[in-house]
Amino acid sequence: MWGGRFSEGPAAVMREINASLPFDKRLWRHDVAGSRAHAAMLGARGIIAPADAAEIDRGLADVAADYDANGVPDDLALEDIHMLTEARLADRIGAVAGRLHTARSRNDQVATDFRLWVRDAVDEVLGALGQFQAALLARAEEHADSVMPGFTHLQSAQPVTLGHHLMAYHEMAARDASRFSDARARMNRCPLGSAALAGTGFPIDRDATAAALGFDGPTLNSLDSVSDRDFALDYLGAATQCALHLSRLAEEFVLWASQPFGFISLSDRWSTGSSIMPQKRNPDAAELVRGHSGRIAGCLVALTVTMKGLPLAYSKDMQDDKPPVFEAHDLLGLSLAAMTGMVESATFRTDRMRAVAESGYATATDLADWLVREAGVPFREAHHTTGRAVARAEALGVMLHELPLLELQAIDARITARVYDVLSVDASVASRTSFGGTAPARVRAAIAAARGTCR
Secondary structure (H helix, E strand, C coil): CCCCCCCCCCCHHHHHHHCCHHHHHHHHHHHHHHHHHHHHHHHHCCCCCHHHHHHHHHHHHHHHHHHHHHCCCCCHHHCCHHHHHHHHHHHHHHHHHHHCCCCCCHHHHHHHHHHHHHHHHHHHHHHHHHHHHHHHHHHHHHCCCCEEEEEECCEEEEEEEHHHHHHHHHHHHHHHHHHHHHHHHHHCCECCCCCCCCCCCCCCCHHHHHHHCCCCCECCCHHHHHHCCHHHHHHHHHHHHHHHHHHHHHHHHHHHHCCCCCCEECCHHHCECCCCCCCCCECHHHHHHHHHHHHHHHHHHHHHHHHCCCCCCCCHHHHHHHHHHHHHHHHHHHHHHHHHHHHHHCEECHHHHHHHHHHCCCCHHHHHHHHHHHHCCCHHHHHHHHHHHHHHHHHHCCCHHHCCHHHHHHHCCCCCHHHHHCCCHHHHHHHCCCCCCCCHHHHHHHHHHHHHHCC
């Protein structure tokens, strides 16, 4: 490729460290697409003969068909997917293949290819997120009335519905989708035509190549165009946040599947056994999703550190931009598919959830609210009174709704029998009718609204 300047070939180690083909061959479809758009523009502008442009296009179509049928060969002597494709094109059409690289550089070529790949990756994730959200909506609707304990500090706090709990993760997934969509909009500018760093003197039409590749338009500054990897960092940032949300749900499934909780039974399809303990049923899929989140976050850190302090324009460090993005995308796809499958197939033990919700004095806040609402007690006083009631119930070994009225009135004479209307877990969740609350009616309204906007 640069034999005119060098009298010796690269050392064996140099060849190995310099070659990116083992991983950037994943870009072959995008490389061929970018090259075909570039050749068509060169022909249309008369920079190369239209007949040569047509011959190059036919040759690139043949190369793509070969890659599709037989895979991309690892030829480290050709260094990367760009040089491999040009070499394969030359094998088919001869010297005219050398005209393809007119008015472009590998710098703008790889920036374009990588943007095209990441854009497709975003579309894949948005599709997978849509399936995950649909699974959450279906199970939330099924359990809009199912009572479970809500936790803070992993301590029973207030009763909620399982539907409400699942809809919390739908909200997280919706924000994830918005982050990916925002990233896609920002990255949808085409670097092709920026050449090595300074643009080109040929009368190219960057708008034409941008339109041919589905971009909103060309990038605005040639130096930035070949130096920028913000689009990859945007993708990794969104992927990391999404993975963290999946990890939180995975952690809850791990806890809920344990015998002390007993809230959920995972399908055989998403569980494994033990090599020595035949009774074991391990939530390995959830644990792996939880583990993958750390690796995805590591990919973000890796590329962030790679890009830190790089001067304009292109530096060879940037060859290491693709492996972390590829790895994160593969892991995120697996994680989304696994969590979707677990949500769809899990058996929720609502009887156990209800029993735990009823056993943890989770309606204490309802007693305090009743004192405020019905007896005009300041909330801080009501909080203190309710604390005494919980302590008395614990001492007697009963639930709050089982505490005799005389015991409650001994604590505060303003308490009447009407208080028992709010002390059951069903009454508690039904009363939480504020917008975004856990009342079944609110949960169903949230599901209906989400179905109107869910991807």
